[in-house]
Amino acid sequence: MKVGVLTGGGDCPGLNAVIRAVVRKGEQEYGCGFVGFKDGWRGAVEGRTVPLDIPAVRGILPRGGTILGSSRTNPFKTENGVRDIKENLAKYEVDALIAIGGEDTLGVAARLHAEYGIPCVGVPKTIDNDLSATDYTFGFDTAVGIATEAIDRLHTTAESHMRVLVVEVMGRHAGWIALHSGLAGGANVILIPEQRFDVDQVCAWVTSRFKASYAPIVVVAEGAMPKDGDMVLKDGTKDSFGHVRLSGVGEWLAKEIEARTGKEARTTVLGHIQRGGTPSAFDRWLATRFGLHAIDAVHDRDFGKMVALKGTDIVRVPIADATAKLKTVDPALYKEVGVFFG
Numbered sequence: 001m002k003v004g005v006l007t008g009g010g011d012c013p014g015l016n017a018v019i020r021a022v023v024r025k026g027e028q029e030y031g032c033g034f035v036g037f038k039d040g041w042r043g044a045v046e047g048r049t050v051p052l053d054i055p056a057v058r059g060i061l062p063r064g065g066t067i068l069g070s071s072r073t074n075p076f077k078t079e080n081g082v083r084d085i086k087e088n089l090a091k092y093e094v095d096a097l098i099a100i101g102g103e104d105t106l107g108v109a110a111r112l113h114a115e116y117g118i119p120c121v122g123v124p125k126t127i128d129n130d131l132s133a134t135d136y137t138f139g140f141d142t143a144v145g146i147a148t149e150a151i152d153r154l155h156t157t158a159e160s161h162m163r164v165l166v167v168e169v170m171g172r173h174a175g176w177i178a179l180h181s182g183l184a185g186g187a188n189v190i191l192i193p194e195q196r197f198d199v200d201q202v203c204a205w206v207t208s209r210f211k212a213s214y215a216p217i218v219v220v221a222e223g224a225m226p227k228d229g230d231m232v233l234k235d236g237t238k239d240s241f242g243h244v245r246l247s248g249v250g251e252w253l254a255k256e257i258e259a260r261t262g263k264e265a266r267t268t269v270l271g272h273i274q275r276g277g278t279p280s281a282f283d284r285w286l287a288t289r290f291g292l293h294a295i296d297a298v299h300d301r302d303f304g305k306m307v308a309l310k311g312t313d314i315v316r317v318p319i320a321d322a323t324a325k326l327k328t329v330d331p332a333l334y335k336e337v338g339v340f341f342g
């Protein structure tokens with residue numbers, strides 16, 4: 001059996017661990033051959049491939065990024081995209097496709113399978129942890145670890161100068177990274193996209209920390225918005241999703257805090273540092289298990305399915321279950337964590 005593999009969407013620590021597990025088990029246990037499509041769906045549309053075998057995946061387990069490259073190309077939004085994919089699958093004699101990606105990449109895999117009968121198996125990835133149908137995605141633990149370390153470091157410099165330090169972390173639609181790293185790092189305020197925040201309330205929390213002789217740390221997800229949302233600066237540029245970017249919520253908030261409390265404030269935007277570099281041990285473990293189970297699903301010809309973590313088990317669910325609705329932070333959980341604010 002010949003299996004195509006691709007990685008789509010934003011890169012994520014652990015992608016290489018999945019590829020390695022798929023290829024090693026597939027070749028050794030099932031006698032599969034592999035072909036890697038370059039740069040996500042774009043490579044499948046354009047017929048750009050790389051050889052994929054055990055020597056090609058040697059040494060990649062601890063490496064961040066993806067040896068296959070990635071893109072946000074959507075064949076359903078590309079002229080003749082699906083037709084070209086079908087032609088290339090035939091050309092490279094691909095019997096099944098493993099698509100490793102987030103909402104968009106998996107959404108394409110679900111449609112290719114449902115509408116065109118293309119045999120796809122999905123593997124969920126995103127540092128944002130906002131995919132439904134799986135308890136966790138790999139990449140999230142690494143991102144939370146990096147953000148937590150940053151918060152730890154910011155505490156000491158904040159205290160030395162008795163300043164407010166605002167840390168902007170990733171998360172356009174879901175506040176998982178902010179919530180987990182903020183709690184782990186002992187932040188005094190955590191702001192997430194799921195709940196609009198009140199700047200006066202944030203300033204009250206900040207002030208109360210200073211009264212207790214602590215320099216406050218505010219963690220804000222990039223997608224968090226104040227109640228009076230128009231106040232967030234729009235820089236007018238478009239991101240890779242084609243959305244107008246609401247940029248600089250962290251920068252904007254620090255200025256507001258300074259103006260309203262009279263306390264000095266600074267901002268750190270962690271950005272792609274959260275996505276780059278070596279995966280944590282947990283992410284290597286999860287990504288490897290996902291890879292092993294994905295090639296099992298291919299071997300079983302159980303297509304249209306995605307591997308997912310449920311408790312400590314890896315299960316198979318319809319790919320569509322992961323893409324139907326984003327997994328966002330439950331208000332009750334946010335409230336629970338809120339006991340540490342201020």
Ligand code: F6P
Pocket residue numbers: 010102126127128170171172222239240241275
């Ligand atoms: O989906 C993962 C993610 O890292 C988001 O948290 C972030 O908003 C986005 O990707 C950034 O995308 P890009 O690297 O294309 O700017």
